[in-house]
Amino acid sequence: MKTLSHWFFDPVWQRDVVPVCLRCLILAVFFLNTGLQPVCAADALIERGRYIFTIAGCASCHTHAAAFPGGRSLDTPFGTFYPPNITPDREQGIGDWSEADFRRALAEGVSPQGEHYYPAFPYTSYTRMSQADMRALYAYLMTRQPVASASRAHDLPWFVSSRQLLGLWKAGRFVPGRYQYDPGHTDDWNRGAYLAQALGHCGECHTPRGLLGGMRSSRYLAGTRNGPEGRMVPNITQDRETGIGDWSPAEQRTFLSSGRLPDGAYTGPLMAEVLGSSSMSLTAADRQALATYLQSLPPIHHDIYYQFDPFADQQLRE
Secondary structure (H helix, E strand, O other): OOOHHHHHHOHHHHHHHHHHHHHHHHHHHHHHHHOHHHHHHHHHHHHHHHHHHHHOOHHHHHOOOOOOOOOOOEEEOOEEEOOOOOOOOOOOOOOOOOHHHHHHHHHHOEOOOOOEOOOOOOHHHHOOOOHHHHHHHHHHHOOOOOOOOOOOOOEOOHHHOOHHHHHHHHHHHOOOOOOOOOOOOOHHHHHHHHHHHHHOOOHHHHOOEOOOOOEOHHHOOOOEOOOHHHOOEOOOOOOOOOOOOOOOHHHHHHHHHHOEOOOOOEOOHHHHHHHHHOHHHOOHHHHHHHHHHHHOOOOOOOOOOOOOOOOOHHHHHO
16 A cells, blocks of 8 residues: 555656646635635626715615606706616616727617617717726616616607607717817816716706707807706806806815805705715815815806896807
8 A cells, every 4th residue: 555655756657647736836825815816896887986986976866766767857948857777687777788888888878779879868978988987887787786676768859859859860969989188278177177077967957058958059158047847957167257266276175175154154956966966975075076176167257137138149150
């Protein structure tokens, strides 16, 4: 009977068995070390997606009675829109969407079936999101609890009910493309611009729109009388009379973190909801970056409380 030492020094055992054992040992060590890394990386990706979901304000529109099943009404001059179910339910939500489908919806405003989305879904801003942020948001949503709640059909007048016509609207008013870093500004400014233009989609509410619903770029963030639910949305450019040009940087950061205005009062219910569901969750660095960007905007004198004729020639030309 061979002892352990005989087996160990046996040339056949060394030739055939030892390499296999070594390979198993190497693989075990490899998976022990690298097997933890994908888990950690996945956790970090999902956590990043959770942050993006929050600061992008997704919950404000897509949450109604349960987690992200859609159904909340959005009243606009063009009809009432009902955001869809974005839980990973395979029949009623987006559970059967690929990551590419998801990115296409955000970047191009097109469904997996090739239909155009109405711009009540702010893909006109989300198109500027980075691919990495889109991937993280998708990863987060796919970890949520599926909810088998059917999305409600939009309630729209006949003249805007055709999705085919949306292609024509997009051709003249929608410019797709990711945010481009501006080397003429600091990293802090660029981060703030990305937050305002892409994730926070500030212009969707704070920029007035033309007769066909396109944002008036000449009045970017200058406020509007006809915001969501027919409410006024203030001018947040640096105009000292009609905007926030007399706010200090500290006052801007305080507002973003608490909703408290420089005069001690608090913002109205519409913006309070936005702050509570998104902006108040910004990190201190992102809050600073957003304030830095807003402070750099050119002043636009636009008094939304002034009673003007909406059918005046000057208004129709803008």
